[in-house]
Amino acid sequence: DGGITQSPKYLFRKEGQNVTLSCEQNLNHDAMYWYRQDPGQGLRLIYYSQIVNDFQKGDIAEGYSVSREKKESFPLTVTSAQKNPTAFYLCASSPGAGANTEAFFGQGTRLTVV
Amino acid sequence: AQSVTQLDSQVPVFEEAPVELRCNYSSSVSVYLFWYVQYPNQGLQLLLKYLSGSTLVKGINGFEAEFNKSQTSFHLRKPSVHISDTAEYFCAVRLANQAGTALIFGKGTTLSVSS
Numbered sequence: 092d093g094g095i096t097q098s099p100k101y102l103f104r105k106e107g108q109n110v111t112l113s114c115e116q117n118l119n120h121d122a123m124y125w126y127r128q129d130p131g132q133g134l135r136l137i138y139y140s141q142i143v144n145d146f147q148k149g150d151i152a153e154g155y156s157v158s159r160e161k162k163e164s165f166p167l168t169v170t171s172a173q174k175n176p177t178a179f180y181l182c183a184s185s186p187g188a189g190a191n192t193e194a195f196f197g198q199g200t201r202l203t204v205v
Numbered sequence: 206a207q208s209v210t211q212l213d214s215q216v217p218v219f220e221e222a223p224v225e226l227r228c229n230y231s232s233s234v235s236v237y238l239f240w241y242v243q244y245p246n247q248g249l250q251l252l253l254k255y256l257s258g259s260t261l262v263k264g265i266n267g268f269e270a271e272f273n274k275s276q277t278s279f280h281l282r283k284p285s286v287h288i289s290d291t292a293e294y295f296c297a298v299r300l301a302n303q304a305g306t307a308l309i310f311g312k313g314t315t316l317s318v319s320s
Contacts (some may be wrong), residue, residue: 097249124249124307131214133295133312134249141305149307181248183308191256191301194308196248 093118097182097197104169104204105177110199114182118122121187123165124194127151128179137180140165169202177204207232209298211311218318220288223227226281228296238279239308240270243293252294255279256301257319266290291318 095116104110116123122141126134136149140159154173159165165184169176179201183194212227230236237256239248255263260272270281279296293315297308 097248126310131312133211135308136307136309139307148237179246183249191237191250192253194249196250198248199246201246 095197097180097200099200100198101172102184102200102202104202106204107171109168109170110176110202112169112180112182112202114165114167114197116163116165116184116195116197118184118186118195119162120184120195121162122185123159124183124185125149125157125165125167126181126183127154128181128199134181137167162190176202178202207236207298207300207309209296209309209311211294211296211314212295213314214312215315215317218286218316220318220320221285223284224282224286224290224316226294226296226316228279228281228311230277230279231295232277232295233298234303236298237301238270238272239297240264240279240281241295241297241301241310242266243295243313245292249295252281259305286316286318288318288320290316292316 098113124139125137133181139158140146156168181199182197185194208231210229239254240252253262255262255272263269293313296311
């Protein structure tokens, strides 16, 4: 089945540790996105990438890093510099850079700092 | 920059009643508009989208939305809701005719359907 796979579904991290969230898609989509979701805040854009080896910061990029070495993969690293990393993280992709395409979402990763 | 405002954070309704979830957007240029639904601990699923043409857009699960350019609104409606419609709903906007941009989301509306 084609889709977007995020792993793991639940992740626990100790304060001060970096952690990497995986996002893989087999939809052959060019564009990929990372959003953070907090209760009552909606979805806020962290990073996005329109093509391989290129990405742009979103509204809340501080404390996060990404890479786009392969078209199908867009991992997100939450660094120790992120002050409040506990949240639900959603990865998405869309067919191209065109504005008239919707985004398709993964099932999310819930990160908890303990 | 564009933005989205969902006017109600929570909407409680009884089963089989009609419902309207309100969404207003702000943009100085043309936009494309989307409604997504999210069930607990899951990703988002597209309900419907407005790109151009008819201002009344029909989506999945019996939902529809109307684009009103003069009022910069894109309200979501369903004539008769079911318990299974209980979920969080997000309105989103993207600049039209501008490649390389991401969807911008509102803060969401929680729809609670009770019997």
